[in-house]
Amino acid sequence: MTASAATSEPYTTVIGLEVHVQLQTRTKLFCGCSTRFGAAPNTQVCPVCLGLPGSLPVMNRTAFTLALKAALALGCRIAAFTKWDRKNYFYPDLPKGYQISQYDLPFSSDGHLEVTDPKGGFVRNVGIVRVHLEEDAGKSMHDEAAGTADSRIDLNRAGTPLCEIVTQPDLRSPQEARAWLNELKLLLVYLGVSDCNMQEGSLRVDANVNLHIPQPDGRIAKTPIVEIKNMNSFRSVERALAYEAVRQYDEWQATKAELGTTPKQTRGWDDPAGVTRAQRHKEESSDYRYFPDPDLVPVTVDERQLAEVRASMGEPPAVLRGTLAAKWRISPYDADVLVNQGRDIVAYFEDVATRVGEGKVASNWLQQDVLRTLNERGESIDAFPVRPEALADLIGRVQKGEFDTSRGREIFAEMLASGRSVADVVASLGIAVVDDADLVALCRELLAENPKIVADVRGGKEQAAAGLIGQAKKKNPNVNPAKVRQTCLELIRAM
Amino acid sequence: MQPADLSATDIVAAIRQGDLTAVQCVEAFLDRIARLDGSLNAFLHVDRDGALATAAAIDARRKAGRPLGALAGLPVAVKDALCTADLPTTCASRMLAGFRPPYDADTVVRLRAADAVIVGKTNMDEFAMGGSNENSAFGPVRNPWDPARAPGGSSGGSAACVAADMAPVAIGSDTGGSIRQPAGLCGITGLKPTYGRVSRRGLVAFASSLDQIGPMARSAADCALVLETIAGHDPGDSTSLADVVPRYTELLEQPLTGLRIGRVRDHYADGLDPEVRRGVDEAFAVFEAAGATVHDVELPHAKYGVATYYLIAPCEASSNLARYDGAHYGHRAKPGEGHRAESGGRRFESPLVEMYCRSRGEGFGPEVKRRIMLGTYALSAGYYDAYYAKALKVRRLIRQDYLDAFQKVDLIGGPVSATPAFRLGEKTGDPLAMYLVDLYTVATNLAGVGGISFPCGFTKGGLPIGFQLQGPALAEPLLLRAADRFQRLTEWHVRRPERIA
Numbered sequence: 001m002t003a004s005a006a007t008s009e010p011y012t013t014v015i016g017l018e019v020h021v022q023l024q025t026r027t028k029l030f031c032g033c034s035t036r037f038g039a040a041p042n043t044q045v046c047p048v049c050l051g052l053p054g055s056l057p058v059m060n061r062t063a064f065t066l067a068l069k070a071a072l073a074l075g076c077r078i079a080a081f082t083k084w085d086r087k088n089y090f091y092p093d094l095p096k097g098y099q100i101s102q103y104d105l106p107f108s109s110d111g112h113l114e115v116t117d118p119k120g121g122f123v124r125n126v127g128i129v130r131v132h133l134e135e136d137a138g139k140s141m142h143d144e145a146a147g148t149a150d151s152r153i154d155l156n157r158a159g160t161p162l163c164e165i166v167t168q169p170d171l172r173s174p175q176e177a178r179a180w181l182n183e184l185k186l187l188l189v190y191l192g193v194s195d196c197n198m199q200e201g202s203l204r205v206d207a208n209v210n211l212h213i214p215q216p217d218g219r220i221a222k223t224p225i226v227e228i229k230n231m232n233s234f235r236s237v238e239r240a241l242a243y244e245a246v247r248q249y250d251e252w253q254a255t256k257a258e259l260g261t262t263p264k265q266t267r268g269w270d271d272p273a274g275v276t277r278a279q280r281h282k283e284e285s286s287d288y289r290y291f292p293d294p295d296l297v298p299v300t301v302d303e304r305q306l307a308e309v310r311a312s313m314g315e316p317p318a319v320l321r322g323t324l325a326a327k328w329r330i331s332p333y334d335a336d337v338l339v340n341q342g343r344d345i346v347a348y349f350e351d352v353a354t355r356v357g358e359g360k361v362a363s364n365w366l367q368q369d370v371l372r373t374l375n376e377r378g379e380s381i382d383a384f385p386v387r388p389e390a391l392a393d394l395i396g397r398v399q400k401g402e403f404d405t406s407r408g409r410e411i412f413a414e415m416l417a418s419g420r421s422v423a424d425v426v427a428s429l430g431i432a433v434v435d436d437a438d439l440v441a442l443c444r445e446l447l448a449e450n451p452k453i454v455a456d457v458r459g460g461k462e463q464a465a466a467g468l469i470g471q472a473k474k475k476n477p478n479v480n481p482a483k484v485r486q487t488c489l490e491l492i493r494a495m
Numbered sequence: 496m497q498p499a500d501l502s503a504t505d506i507v508a509a510i511r512q513g514d515l516t517a518v519q520c521v522e523a524f525l526d527r528i529a530r531l532d533g534s535l536n537a538f539l540h541v542d543r544d545g546a547l548a549t550a551a552a553i554d555a556r557r558k559a560g561r562p563l564g565a566l567a568g569l570p571v572a573v574k575d576a577l578c579t580a581d582l583p584t585t586c587a588s589r590m591l592a593g594f595r596p597p598y599d600a601d602t603v604v605r606l607r608a609a610d611a612v613i614v615g616k617t618n619m620d621e622f623a624m625g626g627s628n629e630n631s632a633f634g635p636v637r638n639p640w641d642p643a644r645a646p647g648g649s650s651g652g653s654a655a656c657v658a659a660d661m662a663p664v665a666i667g668s669d670t671g672g673s674i675r676q677p678a679g680l681c682g683i684t685g686l687k688p689t690y691g692r693v694s695r696r697g698l699v700a701f702a703s704s705l706d707q708i709g710p711m712a713r714s715a716a717d718c719a720l721v722l723e724t725i726a727g728h729d730p731g732d733s734t735s736l737a738d739v740v741p742r743y744t745e746l747l748e749q750p751l752t753g754l755r756i757g758r759v760r761d762h763y764a765d766g767l768d769p770e771v772r773r774g775v776d777e778a779f780a781v782f783e784a785a786g787a788t789v790h791d792v793e794l795p796h797a798k799y800g801v802a803t804y805y806l807i808a809p810c811e812a813s814s815n816l817a818r819y820d821g822a823h824y825g826h827r828a829k830p831g832e833g834h835r836a837e838s839g840g841r842r843f844e845s846p847l848v849e850m851y852c853r854s855r856g857e858g859f860g861p862e863v864k865r866r867i868m869l870g871t872y873a874l875s876a877g878y879y880d881a882y883y884a885k886a887l888k889v890r891r892l893i894r895q896d897y898l899d900a901f902q903k904v905d906l907i908g909g910p911v912s913a914t915p916a917f918r919l920g921e922k923t924g925d926p927l928a929m930y931l932v933d934l935y936t937v938a939t940n941l942a943g944v945g946g947i948s949f950p951c952g953f954t955k956g957g958l959p960i961g962f963q964l965q966g967p968a969l970a971e972p973l974l975l976r977a978a979d980r981f982q983r984l985t986e987w988h989v990r991r992p993e994r995i996a
């Protein structure tokens with residue numbers, strides 16, 4: 001299903017992505033410095049990541065294992081032998097004058113990750129060309145505007161482990177690109193490979209895009225490939241690609257320039273302005289003089305090691321969706337919503353569902369009450385004041401008829417505000433649970449006071465009982481309307 | 496008792512027994528440095544106060560009956576390519592003038608832990624690039640046997656200071672012969688261990704796959720003593736070897752009966768000086784008299800060693816030296832006239848590029864620039880396969896040659912250099928002639944095996960002649976035992992330069 005191609009556009013948008021994710025390690029890729037975000041500039045550095053004379057890199061095994069996890073989850077082939085290469089270029093945020101990366105023998109290649117539009121719009125299996133490991137550079141802050149031409153360099157980030165994931169040009173619309181990135185992020189967060197936090201720079205995306213335009217003679221014209229940079233959210237990726245497709249189509253109509261006639265262009269996304277702009281051409285910067293890093297030894301990976309990594313991976317989101325739907329008898333749509341919220345939400349859901357003994361009602365509460373609250377508050381589930389056992393207690397009482405759903409919501413809101421248990425909230429709100437004997441007495445009283453209604457019901461108009469509920473609420477605000485109705489009907493029937 | 500007349504082994508024993516204090520010993524060598532180094536220029540930095548303070552602390556500990564390290568009180572001179580946290584580390588380059596690293600090289604850590612006393616940092620060819628020590632930004636070292644001649648290089652300062660008894664032992668580094676060749680030209684003993692035997696951490700890199708630290712001393716026994724301390728696995732150097740370090744000093748006694756020494760026919764080609772040839776032949780005779788047998792062996796690809804070396808080493812160097820860009824430490828050019836400034840007729844595309852170009856232009860000497868350019872060229876797109884990749888293939892063939900040869904013999908003997916020490920300035924105008932001084936030594940580094948050089952005679956003019964033995968990987972015990980046996984049977988290593996003594 002390729003919905004985008006079915007739209008009215010006279011072209012197909014062809015998109016490939018290059019994603020850099022920071023691996024969730026405590027320390028850097030080749031030294032023992034911390035990778036914690038937000039420390040004062042240049043406080044998490046040592047001779048190795050400062051590139052001081054005589055310093056030597058030592059590979060971080062944990063980083064390599066995390067990268068293996070990501071590559072295996074992406075269905076990649078893992079190389080039995082992989083090596084490190086130096087990518088040589090000069091820049092002040094690169095203190096050694098080279099970046100340690102992987103060139104011709106990446107540790108993994110040839111994978112894929114499928115994304116499905118839950119609304120049925122598309123299913124796209126995106127090929128992964130390669131996944132490799134490399135170290136990050138530092139951060140430069142330019143202050144040329146101040147007239148001093150000074151730049152400040154923070155090397156805290158230098159040497160942080162990055163996984164670079166390069167896709168085939170398999171995506172066919174900006175929406176698909178965004179959905180695929182969401183799926184990738186979900187997978188990597190599930191695996192604990194990366195927190196994928198774009199604001200902190202732990203996930204960065206560049207996109208390559210061009211158009212395939214069918215010609216009257218049956219030939220497909222291809223526009224020159226443009227690389228888009230500086231996109232700082234998945235939403236900007238979608239917007240930038242959408243903008244770029246239109247721009248390329250306009251340019252095509254004006255110039256008829258095709259792929260291969262011009263050098264590859266790099267354009268930066270200007271988010272506030274909503275446009276891409278051509279970036280300054282870096283002359284001859286493409287010769288990085290890669291060669292194997294003689295300070296590091298090649299890495300070999302065997303089956304036993306791969307088996308260990310596989311065993312530690314858990315179910316990936318795509319599998320978990322199916323498992324959840326089958327196990328708890330919830331719809332694929334509901335399973336998708338829950339899984340897309342992350343592993344912690346799924347755990348919370350399963351905890352509640354197990355205690356309640358039913359999936360559907362737990363899923364409803366999760367989606368309508370818990371997730372909505374989390375969104376409003378911008379909080380994560382681990383800090384959520386209503387723990388699974390408390391929510392299960394509440395749902396259970398609603399199911400037993402102790403109070404109705406709307407009263408249940410009130411109690412939920414109060415539990416949220418105060419962090420107290422269901423019982424405490426019920427007591428504090430003066431919601432005395434009405435026991436069955438009291439309820440029967442109350443209903444008898446009502447029936448005695450309303451002979452007309454009793455007569456109507458006996459005459460077959462059961463809906464007349466509704467008139468009793470308002471009166472019952474006046475006598476005792478804690479009664480459950482459904483129970484009042486049911487008890488009254490039973491009493492009349494028994495008369 | 497004159498400490499300068501004692502071997503390192505004797506000095507350590509004398510201090511341990513209380514016949515000599517560490518302060519007396521260190522002072523005696525510092526006095527010789529003060530007296531002699533003005534003319535020899537073997538040291539770039541002498542740490543008189545630090546060395547005496549360390550020595551005094553060792554004496555105090557000995558007095559208090561506290562345990563002492565294996566090299567307690569032994570003065571050691573360290574090549575200025577090894578990082579020392581309390582002393583400048585310049586690699587004899589303007590680029591690093593005054594640079595003080597925040598950490599000690601692994602070798603320096605081990606020396607200090609063994610209570611050795613670091614007396615100073617020795618002069619060298621800039622970034623270890625050279626074979627005469629004339630590439631130092633701080634002036635050439637003079638050969639103690641003839642001050643008009645070069646001591647060899649790049650560890651020329653380390654070789655000269657031991658030859659002139661300014662230190663009983665010194666630490667050098669050898670990328671293509673930089674320990675063995677100056678040891679040979681200065682009449683001392685120098686060992687290049689197997690690649691990875693001594694950690695490279697804190698050795699300022701020239702060519703990472705070839706660099707190796709080693710001891711330089713007046714005898715093989717003293718080299719064994721120092722190697723015991725500096726060798727060993729370092730988790731901070733991924734290329735360091737995990738093999739257990741033998742007790743080299745305790746493995747010297749066994750006689751050489753049955754030892755098979757190989758002789759390489761190619762070593763006797765046209766360029767070999769007749770006096771050197773005579774010295775080398777006599778050395779083979781000494782080994783035969785000691786019970787060894789001599790056999791001709793082939794190293795068919797060794798003749799490509801220099802060409803291979805001068806591709807691989809500059810390629811790695813061009814990358815290793817990229818960090819000296821003026822941005823973070825070391826020499827930085829004064830700001831120019833800005834973006835549009837011209838310098839030597841050259842326009843710079845940005846102030847940053849100008850800073851890079853001028854800092855590197857001013858900071859590096861001509862030989863370092865030459866090698867950076869060679870390496871940058873050879874790694875460039877379109878040339879990589881023809882040069883670097885091909886050099887790696889030849890390197891594998893050379894390594895295989897050695898493996899094959901060591902099936903037939905235990906060690907390979909021959910000259911260290913084709914000629915004795917040459918005059919200062921004699922080869923500086925001809926870089927290619929200078930590259931050939933490594934002719935007999937580069938293949939050892941390319942193969943990653945060990946080699947030792949020691950004096951085997953003197954020319955009529957009174958210049959030392961060096962003999963080299965090369966062994967299989969981790970054959971240091973055998974190399975040291977063979978050289979030690981030779982030194983028990985000869986007295987060449989005991990001779991001192993007359994002008995100095």
Ligand SMILES: [Zn+2]
Pocket residue numbers: 028031032033044045046047048049050159
């Ligand atoms: Zn670090």
